[in-house]
Amino acid sequence: MESLTLRASPSTAAPLRRVPGRRHAAVSVRASAGAGEPDLSVRVNGLKMPNPFVIGSGPPGTNYTVMKRAFDEGWGGVIAKTVSLDAEKVINVTPRYARLRADPNGSTKSPIIGWQNIELISDRPLETMLNEFKQLKKEYPDRILIGSIMEEYNKAAWHELIERVEESGVDALEINFSCPHGMPERKMGAAVGQDCDLLEEVCGWINEKATVPVWAKMTPNITDITKPARISLKSGCEGVSAINTIMSVMGINLKTLRPEPCVEGYSTPGGYSARAVHPIALAKVMQIARMMKEEFADGQSLSAIGGVETGNDAAEFILLGADTVQVCTGVMMHGYGLVKKLCAELQDFMRQHNFSSIEDFRGASLPYFTTHTDLVHRQREAINQRKAIRKGLESDKDWTGDGFVKETESMVSN
Ligand SMILES: Cc1cc2nc3c(=O)[nH]c(=O)nc-3n(C[C@H](O)[C@H](O)[C@H](O)COP(=O)(O)O)c2cc1C
Numbered sequence: 001m002e003s004l005t006l007r008a009s010p011s012t013a014a015p016l017r018r019v020p021g022r023r024h025a026a027v028s029v030r031a032s033a034g035a036g037e038p039d040l041s042v043r044v045n046g047l048k049m050p051n052p053f054v055i056g057s058g059p060p061g062t063n064y065t066v067m068k069r070a071f072d073e074g075w076g077g078v079i080a081k082t083v084s085l086d087a088e089k090v091i092n093v094t095p096r097y098a099r100l101r102a103d104p105n106g107s108t109k110s111p112i113i114g115w116q117n118i119e120l121i122s123d124r125p126l127e128t129m130l131n132e133f134k135q136l137k138k139e140y141p142d143r144i145l146i147g148s149i150m151e152e153y154n155k156a157a158w159h160e161l162i163e164r165v166e167e168s169g170v171d172a173l174e175i176n177f178s179c180p181h182g183m184p185e186r187k188m189g190a191a192v193g194q195d196c197d198l199l200e201e202v203c204g205w206i207n208e209k210a211t212v213p214v215w216a217k218m219t220p221n222i223t224d225i226t227k228p229a230r231i232s233l234k235s236g237c238e239g240v241s242a243i244n245t246i247m248s249v250m251g252i253n254l255k256t257l258r259p260e261p262c263v264e265g266y267s268t269p270g271g272y273s274a275r276a277v278h279p280i281a282l283a284k285v286m287q288i289a290r291m292m293k294e295e296f297a298d299g300q301s302l303s304a305i306g307g308v309e310t311g312n313d314a315a316e317f318i319l320l321g322a323d324t325v326q327v328c329t330g331v332m333m334h335g336y337g338l339v340k341k342l343c344a345e346l347q348d349f350m351r352q353h354n355f356s357s358i359e360d361f362r363g364a365s366l367p368y369f370t371t372h373t374d375l376v377h378r379q380r381e382a383i384n385q386r387k388a389i390r391k392g393l394e395s396d397k398d399w400t401g402d403g404f405v406k407e408t409e410s411m412v413s414n
Contacts, residue, residue, distance in 0.1 A: 038356055039356060039357045039358075040347065042076070044303075045172065045239055047144050047171055049076035049077050051076040051339070052318065052324045053342050054075065054144075054303065055077070055328070056305050056326035056328035057080065057148040058081060059081070060332060061078050061080040061148075062124070064132035064135055067145070068136060068139070070336050072336075074339050074340065077143070077144035077145070077146060078136075078143075079146040079326065080145070080146070082121035083122050083161075085161050085164075087126060089186075090121055091120070095261045095263065097115065099114065100113055100116075111275075112275075113274060114248075114250075114277070115273045115329045117245065117270050118181050118269075121176065126164065130164060130168040144172070145169075145170050145171055146170060146171060147165040147170040147173050148175075148217070149161050149162065149176065150176040152187060155205045162209045162210050171212060172212050172213040172214070173213070174217050175203075175216050175237070177189065177190070177193030177217055177218065177232075178217045178243075179271065180221050180244065180246070180270070190221060193244075199232065200231050203231065204235055204236075207236030207237065215238065216228070216241070217240075218240060218241065218243060219244050220243040220245075220246050220284050221247045224287075225242060225284045226287050226290075226291040229242070229288045229292070233296055238301060240288055240300070241326065242285055242303075242304065243281045243306050245272055246280060248270055273328060274307055274309075274333070278307030281305065281317075282306075302321055302323055303325070304320070304325050305326040308326070309330045309333075309334065309338070310345055311342050311343070311345020311346035311347070312345060314342060315346055318362050319364050320363065320365055321363035321366050322362070327342070
């Protein structure tokens with residue numbers, strides 16, 4: 001295997017804003033077999049975590065009790081449920097979740113592969129949430145707690161929210177530019193993330209105020225996710241998180257003819273998550289990672305999210321360049337103890353390849369994406385070189401009736 005050019009190991013810089021915690025000096029790395037267990041620790045924007053697994057904003061980070069549980073179980077960090085200044089404007093409905101099962105008939109015995117929610121941001125008073133953040137930072141000073149915030153299109157409101165959330169002692173801020181449902185009329189969430197001019201202006205407000213690292217959370221519900229990611233980073237954000245949920249309609253009840261989840265006979269499009277979105281998240285993360293590698297070299301970070309339930313899912317994101325991996329629905333389905341399985345499986349993967357640290361393989365698969373035109377070119381070259389061995393068909397005219405099954409097999413990737 002050719003040697004891979006990867007980014008350097010984390011520096012030991014203090015977690016200060018504007019002093020990125022990682023340098024991008026290129027180093028050629030093929031992991032050496034380290035003594036002992038593979039090291040899962042990461043340092044991102046100066047924040048040190050025992051492992052890359054972070055609770056994604058949502059129900060698993062909605063109050064003191066559950067966030068404490070996450071720290072006790074060993075999560076590398078916690079991103080709390082998104083807060084805003086006035087929780088009274090946030091009115092949730094029930095039911096607000098709907099699930100898709102692998103079995104086409106929806107047997108409750110078959111695994112859940114997709115999850116839709118029409119849940120809004122936190123409906124708990126901001127002051128209550130901030131007191132809980134303070135308490136958690138008091139009890140777990142060395143653990144990473146990230147406040148997720150969202151506000152209306154109003155500079156003063158954003159500044160007040162940032163000041164109050166920072167005062168609670170959080171280590172960083174994640175900006176929710178990405179909730180697909182609810183409150184677009186107040187220019188909140190995806191309404192900002194989908195409008196690059198608005199995004200640039202709001203990011204400007206945020207970055208002139210914030211004193212801790214800021215991650216901008218991207219919506220996948222946009223044609224080119226690299227555009228808002230680029231604008232956020234150019235506007236001074238230290239990192240990008242991707243993806244939030246994908247706009248979805250979970251289904252139509254064929255008895256009642258009403259859409260799901262059904263509230264008083266009606267529904268509204270929601271956000272799709274869990275295993276089914278993982279391939280889409282991989283594509284979005286890959287696009288952002290390529291853009292960051294080409295255009296930014298100042299320690300900006302990438303936090304990957306979407307359908308993670310195994311250590312291998314996480315390894316895939318890291319191989320595309322992610323610094324951290326967030327999990328939301330996976331925790332709702334499997335509980336906080338999932339982190340132990342994730343860590344063990346990621347270490348198994350690292351052992352198989354002799355990787356001793358996360359930096360040994362972060363971004364290692366990124367160079368292997370190219371254009372379709374380039375695939376055609378590469379294949380033509382390869383076929384020319386293998387004239388004698390017929391492997392893969394160059395053109396549709398080459399199919400033969402006799403060797404049809406073998407020829408089909410020769411073009412399957414696994
Ligand atoms: C019930 C639910 C509530 C969520 N609430 C928030 C939220 O308040 N803020 C936010 O930024 N993302 C929120 N998300 C999105 C998740 O953080 C995550 O981006 C998305 O679900 C994809 O990851 P997953 O497949 O691991 O869940 C929520 C997701 C779910 C399922």
